[in-house]
Amino acid sequence: MSDNEIPLARPLLGEAEERGVIEVLRSGRLSLGPLLGEFERRFAARIGAPYASAVSSGTAGLHLALRAVGVSDGDEVITSPFSFVASANVIVYERATPVFVDIDPRTLTIDPAAAAAAVGPRTSALLPVHIFGWPADVEALEQIGVPIVEDACEALGAQHADGVAVGARGHPAVFAFYANKQLTTGEGGMVTLGHESEKQRIDSERNQGRAPDMDWLDHDRLGFNYRLSELACAIGLAQLDRLDDMLAARTRVAAAYGEALAGIEGLELPCPDAGGCVRGWFVYTVSLPRGCDRDETIRGLRMRGVQSKPYLPAIHLMSYYRERFGHRPGEFPVCEDVAERSLALPFHPRLSEGDVAAVAQALTAVLARA
Numbered sequence: 001m002s003d004n005e006i007p008l009a010r011p012l013l014g015e016a017e018e019r020g021v022i023e024v025l026r027s028g029r030l031s032l033g034p035l036l037g038e039f040e041r042r043f044a045a046r047i048g049a050p051y052a053s054a055v056s057s058g059t060a061g062l063h064l065a066l067r068a069v070g071v072s073d074g075d076e077v078i079t080s081p082f083s084f085v086a087s088a089n090v091i092v093y094e095r096a097t098p099v100f101v102d103i104d105p106r107t108l109t110i111d112p113a114a115a116a117a118a119v120g121p122r123t124s125a126l127l128p129v130h131i132f133g134w135p136a137d138v139e140a141l142e143q144i145g146v147p148i149v150e151d152a153c154e155a156l157g158a159q160h161a162d163g164v165a166v167g168a169r170g171h172p173a174v175f176a177f178y179a180n181k182q183l184t185t186g187e188g189g190m191v192t193l194g195h196e197s198e199k200q201r202i203d204s205e206r207n208q209g210r211a212p213d214m215d216w217l218d219h220d221r222l223g224f225n226y227r228l229s230e231l232a233c234a235i236g237l238a239q240l241d242r243l244d245d246m247l248a249a250r251t252r253v254a255a256a257y258g259e260a261l262a263g264i265e266g267l268e269l270p271c272p273d274a275g276g277c278v279r280g281w282f283v284y285t286v287s288l289p290r291g292c293d294r295d296e297t298i299r300g301l302r303m304r305g306v307q308s309k310p311y312l313p314a315i316h317l318m319s320y321y322r323e324r325f326g327h328r329p330g331e332f333p334v335c336e337d338v339a340e341r342s343l344a345l346p347f348h349p350r351l352s353e354g355d356v357a358a359v360a361q362a363l364t365a366v367l368a369r370a
């Protein structure tokens with residue numbers, strides 16, 4: 001990346017994060033200290049969920065959340081093939097099978113009717129993904145009557161049609177804090193929860209299976225090291241203080257893109273908020289016009305100083321999933337069509353109107369040549 005290229009993503013960090021990290025360093029308490037509980041309580045309150053458990057990544061959170069709802073060997077978990085690969089991988093961690101179903105062409109989230117049709121005797125959970133921050137139709141999925149784990153890793157700030165925040169419906173919902181997410185701790189994640197028993201299980205399993213009232217010598221179940229350090233919690237607390245500003249800035253940048261790109265023939269933009277659903281803006285991903293060469297478009301944008309990337313590839317067509325589960329092209333036509341045409345443009349809270357205009361101008365020029 002050259003210095004004057006417009007980057008895809010960039011975290012917004014400041015003096016509060018620096019001060020928080022230095023205080024932790026000086027305290028000598030680098031893990032399992034006071035900030036862990038504080039970060040969990042403030043995050044849960046922010047979402048409107050009764051409980052939250054902090055973990056070392058979104059992937060770790062999804063893994064523990066699936067275990068908490070009882071997914072195990074030989075089960076099937078119904079999920080979206082249009083996601084970051086982590087949401088399917090965690091199913092395989094528990095020796096269960098991901099059963100993919102196609103997505104809605106407008107929202108790009110799992111189609112509830114397709115999910116209902118895929119339920120079988122071995123189905124033990126549904127794992128909807130709030131992809132690109134759009135709230136998946138969890139209300140409809142609840143009618144199926146199977147435990148739900150929500151992948152909310154891209155959806156901080158999103159809201160369901162009935163006004164409930166994503167993560168506050170009572171199902172385990174997992175947020176991620178990698179550097180490109182709405183809130184970052186470098187690496188990290190958070191599971192919001194409706195039940196204390198789930199929190200106890202996740203808190204134990206993130207810490208090698210230790211029971212809360214036992215000292216470190218005794219472990220009454222299998223566990224992992226999925227702990228989040230105090231350094232990460234300090235960054236997370238400072239990020240929570242600026243979350244409203246960061247989310248508002250993302251919404252502003254998205255609106256600017258919406259205007260700047262509206263005139264490009266054949267280009268499909270992210271669906272606008274509707275029917276009470278509010279997107280928590282994570283990326284700005286467009287679908288290129290049919291027949292357009294995406295690799296050529298990416299090269300053309302790079303020549304004009306604009307980073308972009310295909311986002312996301314279909315999970316079922318990745319080599320591991322083809323070989324392990326025998327997936328083939330054609331199984332999920334909506335997902336495959338979107339995955340072939342989708343392109344993420346630079347998107348972060350400090351992207352200026354000038355940057356948005358430059359990206360729009362570059363994309364217009366590249367597509368006109370194609």
Ligand SMILES: *Cc1c(COP(=O)(O)O)cnc(C)c1O
Nearest residue numbers: 057058059084086153154176178
């Ligand atoms: C980022 C992300 C994850 C995983 O989060 P990590 O913190 O990187 O482990 C899972 N699912 C989706 C949809 C994501 O975007």
